Amino acid sequence: MVAGMQRLRPVAVRLAQRSCWGARRYSVKAQPSWTAGAGAVTAIAAACAGIGAGFGLWIAQSTERGTAVAAAGASTEPPLGSELARIVVPETIPHVDYESEPKPAYYTDTTQPMHERMEALVLDLQDRLVEALETVERSKRFVRDRWEREDGKGYGISCVLQDGDVLEKAGVNVSVIEGTLTPGQLRSMRERNAQTAQRLGADQEYEFRVAGVSVVVHPRNPYAPTAHKNYRRFEVYRKGHVDAGPVMAWFGGGADLTPAYLFADDARHFHQTLKRACDAHDARYYPRFKAWCDRYFSNEHRGETRGVGGIFFDDLEDKAPEDLFRFVYDAGASFVRAYVPLVARRMATPYTQRERNWQLIRRGRYVEFNLVHDRGTKFGLMTPGARIESILMSLPLAARWEYMNRPEPGSPEEELQRAVRTTADWAA
Amino acid sequence: MVAGMQRLRPVAVRLAQRSCWGARRYSVKAQPSWTAGAGAVTAIAAACAGIGAGFGLWIAQSTERGTAVAAAGASTEPPLGSELARIVVPETIPHVDYESEPKPAYYTDTTQPMHERMEALVLDLQDRLVEALETVERSKRFVRDRWEREDGKGYGISCVLQDGDVLEKAGVNVSVIEGTLTPGQLRSMRERNAQTAQRLGADQEYEFRVAGVSVVVHPRNPYAPTAHKNYRRFEVYRKGHVDAGPVMAWFGGGADLTPAYLFADDARHFHQTLKRACDAHDARYYPRFKAWCDRYFSNEHRGETRGVGGIFFDDLEDKAPEDLFRFVYDAGASFVRAYVPLVARRMATPYTQRERNWQLIRRGRYVEFNLVHDRGTKFGLMTPGARIESILMSLPLAARWEYMNRPEPGSPEEELQRAVRTTADWAA
Numbered sequence: 001m002v003a004g005m006q007r008l009r010p011v012a013v014r015l016a017q018r019s020c021w022g023a024r025r026y027s028v029k030a031q032p033s034w035t036a037g038a039g040a041v042t043a044i045a046a047a048c049a050g051i052g053a054g055f056g057l058w059i060a061q062s063t064e065r066g067t068a069v070a071a072a073g074a075s076t077e078p079p080l081g082s083e084l085a086r087i088v089v090p091e092t093i094p095h096v097d098y099e100s101e102p103k104p105a106y107y108t109d110t111t112q113p114m115h116e117r118m119e120a121l122v123l124d125l126q127d128r129l130v131e132a133l134e135t136v137e138r139s140k141r142f143v144r145d146r147w148e149r150e151d152g153k154g155y156g157i158s159c160v161l162q163d164g165d166v167l168e169k170a171g172v173n174v175s176v177i178e179g180t181l182t183p184g185q186l187r188s189m190r191e192r193n194a195q196t197a198q199r200l201g202a203d204q205e206y207e208f209r210v211a212g213v214s215v216v217v218h219p220r221n222p223y224a225p226t227a228h229k230n231y232r233r234f235e236v237y238r239k240g241h242v243d244a245g246p247v248m249a250w251f252g253g254g255a256d257l258t259p260a261y262l263f264a265d266d267a268r269h270f271h272q273t274l275k276r277a278c279d280a281h282d283a284r285y286y287p288r289f290k291a292w293c294d295r296y297f298s299n300e301h302r303g304e305t306r307g308v309g310g311i312f313f314d315d316l317e318d319k320a321p322e323d324l325f326r327f328v329y330d331a332g333a334s335f336v337r338a339y340v341p342l343v344a345r346r347m348a349t350p351y352t353q354r355e356r357n358w359q360l361i362r363r364g365r366y367v368e369f370n371l372v373h374d375r376g377t378k379f380g381l382m383t384p385g386a387r388i389e390s391i392l393m394s395l396p397l398a399a400r401w402e403y404m405n406r407p408e409p410g411s412p413e414e415e416l417q418r419a420v421r422t423t424a425d426w427a428a
Numbered sequence: 429m430v431a432g433m434q435r436l437r438p439v440a441v442r443l444a445q446r447s448c449w450g451a452r453r454y455s456v457k458a459q460p461s462w463t464a465g466a467g468a469v470t471a472i473a474a475a476c477a478g479i480g481a482g483f484g485l486w487i488a489q490s491t492e493r494g495t496a497v498a499a500a501g502a503s504t505e506p507p508l509g510s511e512l513a514r515i516v517v518p519e520t521i522p523h524v525d526y527e528s529e530p531k532p533a534y535y536t537d538t539t540q541p542m543h544e545r546m547e548a549l550v551l552d553l554q555d556r557l558v559e560a561l562e563t564v565e566r567s568k569r570f571v572r573d574r575w576e577r578e579d580g581k582g583y584g585i586s587c588v589l590q591d592g593d594v595l596e597k598a599g600v601n602v603s604v605i606e607g608t609l610t611p612g613q614l615r616s617m618r619e620r621n622a623q624t625a626q627r628l629g630a631d632q633e634y635e636f637r638v639a640g641v642s643v644v645v646h647p648r649n650p651y652a653p654t655a656h657k658n659y660r661r662f663e664v665y666r667k668g669h670v671d672a673g674p675v676m677a678w679f680g681g682g683a684d685l686t687p688a689y690l691f692a693d694d695a696r697h698f699h700q701t702l703k704r705a706c707d708a709h710d711a712r713y714y715p716r717f718k719a720w721c722d723r724y725f726s727n728e729h730r731g732e733t734r735g736v737g738g739i740f741f742d743d744l745e746d747k748a749p750e751d752l753f754r755f756v757y758d759a760g761a762s763f764v765r766a767y768v769p770l771v772a773r774r775m776a777t778p779y780t781q782r783e784r785n786w787q788l789i790r791r792g793r794y795v796e797f798n799l800v801h802d803r804g805t806k807f808g809l810m811t812p813g814a815r816i817e818s819i820l821m822s823l824p825l826a827a828r829w830e831y832m833n834r835p836e837p838g839s840p841e842e843e844l845q846r847a848v849r850t851t852a853d854w855a856a
Contacts, residue, residue, distance in 0.1 A: 077505065077781075162831055169831070301809035301816055353505075360826070367827075368820075371799035372809055381729035381800055388729055389832050392796075397830065398788070399795075401823040403590055403597070 077398070080353055083139070083165035083220060087348045090135040093340050095128040098333035107329060114249070114321050115209050118233040119176050121325075122213035123157070125231070125332045126174045129215060130159050132340045133172070136347060139165035142172065153178050158390075162397065166347045168220040169397040173390075178209040180239065189236075193315065199248050205239035206247070213332070216394040217339070222359035224346035225259035225266060225307070226366065227339045228394070231332045233325075249321065251328050252314035254289065255335050256297050257342075258307030258366060260359040261412050262419045264426075266342045267308040271426035273338035274311050274331065281327035282319075286427065289313045294423045299369050304420040306369045310338075358413050360400035367399045505826070508781055511567070511593035511648060515776045518563040521768050523556040526761035535757060542677070542749050543637050546661040547604045549753070550641035551585065553659070553760045554602045557643060558587050560768045561600070564775060567593035570600065581606050586818075590825065594775045596648040597825040601818075606637040608667065617664075621743065627676050633667035634675070641760070644822040645767070650787035652774035653687035653694060653735070654794065655767045656822070659760045661753075677749065679756050680742035682717065683763050684725050685770075686735030686794060688787040690844045692854075694770045695736040699854035701766035702739050702759065709755035710747075714855065717741045722851045727797050732848040734797045738766075786841050788828035795827045 095101065106112065106120035130142050142159040149155065154177035161170045181189070186206060190197040200206060212232030219226065231253035235246040257270045271290070278286035293312035298305050311331070316324055370377050370392075380391040407413030523529065534540065534548035558570050570587040577583065582605035589598045609617070614634060618625040628634060640660025647654065659681035663674040685698045699718070706714035721740035726733050739759070744752055798805050798820075808819040835841030 160831055171831070364823075367795060367829075368799060371796060372806070378800070392829060393831050395792075395829040398826065398828050400826050401795075401820060402825065403588055403599070403821050404817050 078163075080356060081351060084348060084350060086139060086165050088138055089344055089348055093132050093135055093336070093344060095132050095333070096337045096341060098128075098330075098337060107326070110322065114325060115211060115233065115235055117325060118328075119211040121329055121332065122174045122176075122211050122231065125213050125335075126157065126159065126172050128333070129336055129340075130172050132336045133161070133167065133170060133217070133343075136340060136344050137161060137164045137166040137170075140167075142170070149177070160393070164220070166219060166221070166224075166343065168218045170215075170217040171393045172213070172215050173393075174211075174213050176211045178207065181206045181208055181236070196248065196315075200236065207237045207239050207242065209235045209237070209246075212253075215335070217343070218363070218396045219343050219347060221347045221349060222260050222351050222355035223263075223349040224343045225257050225339075226363075226396070227255065227257050227270075227335075227342075229253070229255040229332070229335045229339075231328055233328070248317075250315045250317040251324050252316060253328065253331065254293055254310060254312035255331075255338065256293055256307055256310035256312065257339070258362070260362040260416065261355070262308070262416045263346075266345070267419075267424075267426045269342065270308070270310060270338045273334050275427040277330040277334035278311065278327070280330055281323065285313075285327070286311065290427070297369065299365055299373065301372065302365065302368070304365065304417075305423065306366065306420070308419060308426060309423065357400065358407075358416075360398055361402060361405055362416070363396040363399040364401045367395055370394055506591075508784060509779060512776060512778060514567060514593050516566055517772055517776055521560050521563055521764070521772060523560050523761070524765045524769060526556075526758075526765060535754070538750065542753065543639060543661065543663055545753060546756075547639040549757055549760065550602045550604075550639050550659065553641050553763075554585065554587065554600050556761070557764055557768075558600050560764045561589070561595065561598060561645070561771075564768060564772050565589060565592045565594040565598075568595075570598075577605070588821070592648070594647060594649070594652075594771065596646050598643075598645040599821045600641070600643050601821075602639075602641050604639045606635065609634045609636055609664070624676065624743075628664065635665045635667050635670065637663045637665070637674075640681075643763070645771070646791070646824045647771050647775060649775045649777055650688050650779050650783035651691075651777040652771045653685050653767075654791075654824070655683065655685050655698075655763075655770075657681070657683035657760070657763045657767075659756055661756070676745075678743045678745040679752050680744060681756065681759065682721055682738060682740035683759075683766065684721055684735055684738035684740070685767070686790070688790040688844065689783070689840050690736070690847045691774075694773070695847075695852075695854045697770065698736070698738060698766045701762050703855040705758040705762035706739065706755070708758055709751065713741075713755070714739065718855070725797065727793055727801065729800065730793065730796070732793065732845075733851065734794065734848075736847060736854060737851065785828065786835075786844075788826055789830060789833055790844070791824040791827040792829045795823055798822055 104120070104124060106117045106124075109117065112120075134141055140161055140163075142161045145156075145158045145160075147156050147158075154175065156173065156175035156177075158174075159172040161167050163169070186200060186202070190200050190202060210232060212230065214232075215227075215229040217227050231251070233249065233251050235249040237246050238244065255274060257267065259266065275286040275290075278289065289311035290309060293309045294305055296312045297307070297309065318324075319327075377391060377394075381388070407417050532548070532552060534545045534552075537545065540548075562569055568589055568591075570589045573584075573586045573588075575584050575586075582603065584601065584603035584605075586602075587600040589595050591597070614628060614630070618628055618630060638660060640658065642660075643655075643657040645655050659679070661677065661679050663677040665674050666672065683702060685695065687694065703714040703718075706717065717739035718737060721737045722733055724740045725735070725737065746752075747755075805819055805822075809816070835845050
């Protein structure tokens with residue numbers, strides 16, 4: 001595997017250097033401890049074994065920068081709406097028109113192993129999204145951390161922005177990890193479906209390799225929706241037989257939209273953009289992955305979906321890796337178009353304490369989903385040595401629980417509540 | 429059982445009438461639906477089967493009053509510390525000196541069935557605590573709801589205060605419920621310990637009867653600690669053989685303290701008061717229940733306890749019911765002395781945004797425990813038809829998650845963090 005990592009690292013370095021913010025801005029740090037690394041790997045495996053999506057690939061980063069993030073703000077609640085006067089709506093947002101941008105080398109370079117092309121893709125998606133978000137958020141730039149595993153078996157790049165004028169809390173994280181599947185991970189993977197159980201022996205040892213990007217954005221303006229995205233490729237090798245290629249490999253991921261106030265146009269734009277990316281590869285994908293998303297991102301205990309949905313899929317290996325990679329490229333790249341214009345459209349809308357309050361209550365629901373239902377988060381939290389800050393980074397900066405809060409009949413708050421208690425065909 | 433309920437109701441009515449706020453203030457309402465009731469019963473059974481403590485006995489209440497609670501405020505975050513000028517520290521707090529108060533009739537009236545005496549006790553504890561809390565909270569009174577099950581198999585009285593000057597969110601709830609154990613509940617009860625498995629047949633049908641009080645208080649002042657208390661008696665009867673008396677019956681409950689800032693004096697006072705109540709009945713109780721509390725109220729994923737602990741116990745049937753009832757009386761009654769003076773001592777302390785922010789971060793940890801670890805909450809949330817508002821009423825009004833928040837070395841925030849990462853012998 002070390003050979004694999006040696007092949008693999010230069011790619012990251014190259015991409016890091018050509019990435020929009022430049023390598024000098026990284027802090028290259030070792031893990032505080034091996035266990036943290038081990039926890040991270042387990043957590044990754046959990047997320048990437050399709051045990052969860054919300055938690056995705058948050059893993060260990062250097063703490064100094066992290067502290068800088070906290071120190072950078074978030075210690076006070078700014079006066080309501082005080083940011084509005086400072087907000088500048090950009091004329092254009094980069095990477096929205098992803099289809100007409102020239103395809104990067106990794107897109108077509110079939111001489112590279114798929115895991116290296118996936119690594120290149122997730123780093124590329126991270127660069128594009130951060131660049132796009134920084135055109136709407138002028139008050140702060142993302143704080144970037146680059147970390148490497150002490151054992152050399154992986155690295156990650158985490159981009160965090162907290163307490164900005166536009167983005168109350170946002171994280172865009174990449175990680176590229178390899179390791180040996182623990183018995184627990186192998187068991188949970190074999191339990192997922194009969195097909196996997198056939199291909200992975202209960203008494204065999206396996207190594208895995210995963211590359212993924214995971215995103216959660218919580219804007220400050222109550223009219224601007226929260227969104228999540230997560231794409232990953234997971235490869236499993238028989239231990240000691242890496243050169244024989246993966247025994248199993250699949251793609252997983254998705255994106256979903258969580259507004260506090262319903263704008264049908266926004267929901268339609270989000271879904272139609274994702275549908276277009278899906279349809280370019282398989283007309284069956286969008287309907288299937290849309291329904292999967294509604295099922296997965298559900299606060300069953302409230303009879304509500306987390307938001308207005310999007311797409312969600314896992315264990316995707318129904319086509320040639322080349323075809324699936326191109327689908328994931330489009331699905332991943334389409335997120336900038338699906339989401340960032342919605343933030344730009346709503347971020348300067350005046351609002352009052354009423355809207356802020358409702359937003360905080362809806363964020364409470366987001367917390368409920370991530371802590372109660374999201375299998376990846378739960379698995380991660382139960383993982384000894386897992387990096388909690390990373391796992392819980394998807395939680396909003398602030399949330400609220402009011403006893404018996406009931407939206408007034410006919411109010412916009414009730415309209416949102418109705419929207420999350422039914423599922424609609426937003427792409428129609 | 430109907431006969432049982434007929435015997436049982438007058439006690440409640442009598443107590444309700446002599447209770448400090450008077451029966452006229454109740455809204456007597458039927459359940460919105462049977463399923464909600466069923467859910468509530470299941471949730472109760474879960475809590476009372478020792479599956480959880482934090483969630484305890486929150487169950488269905490009338491919605492109008494609930495809406496009134498929300499309408500009564502909580503829709504805006506008041507200016508920081510604006511309440512301080514209005515706060516009046518009372519000269520005395522009623523029911524602090526519970527040992528020298530005359531014992532109520534139910535304490536000694538062995539002619540009454542134990543479940544009716546327990547019902548009388550929890551209603552009495554509710555009255556005393558609400559009365560005590562209303563001497564420190566002058567800006568609002570508790571909103572009270574009384575509800576009854578449509579099928580006549582139970583009722584509850586819920587006292588809620590939200591967005592007060594002193595109490596940001598507080599609930600003091602009683603419920604008295606009976607029903608038939610579902611197969612799932614029976615299974616989980618039999619799995620608890622071998623002894624229970626022996627006495628409850630897997631293929632038998634059982635009815636249960638439970639009376640309990642459940643309390644969570646989140647003060648507004650960051651220097652005033654949050655506290656939780658929950659006491660209950662659970663009885664199991666062979667179906668159709670209620671007159672033969674319970675096959676099994678036990679007490680459960682406890683109380684724990686969750687400060688955002690550590691005052692050793694407060695922690696000592698809380699523990700010493702509980703220890704004194706325990707020691708009056710069995711010198712082994714406090715050490716055993718203190719350790720149990722530290723184990724149970726633990727955010728394992730952070731390596732932290734929820735707060736500075738207290739006592740926790742379940743399945744308590746190691747003595748004659750009469751002796752256990754008197755212990756539970758003292759443990760329950762001692763909560764006013766253990767906790768309310770701490771609120772009075774800290775509620776007028778000036779604070780800044782820094783303390784408020786840290787308090788909100790610690791409340792995020794409280795949310796994490798209740799949603800991730802508390803078995804009763806999780807069981808309740810997974811119960812079809814359970815009343816979510818009641819289950820999640822223990823959550824704070826507001827909470828906060830900052831990425832990589834790290835208390836400054838040597839700061840009071842770090843001192844609290846150290847306190848929850850070790851366990852101390854506060855009663856020494």
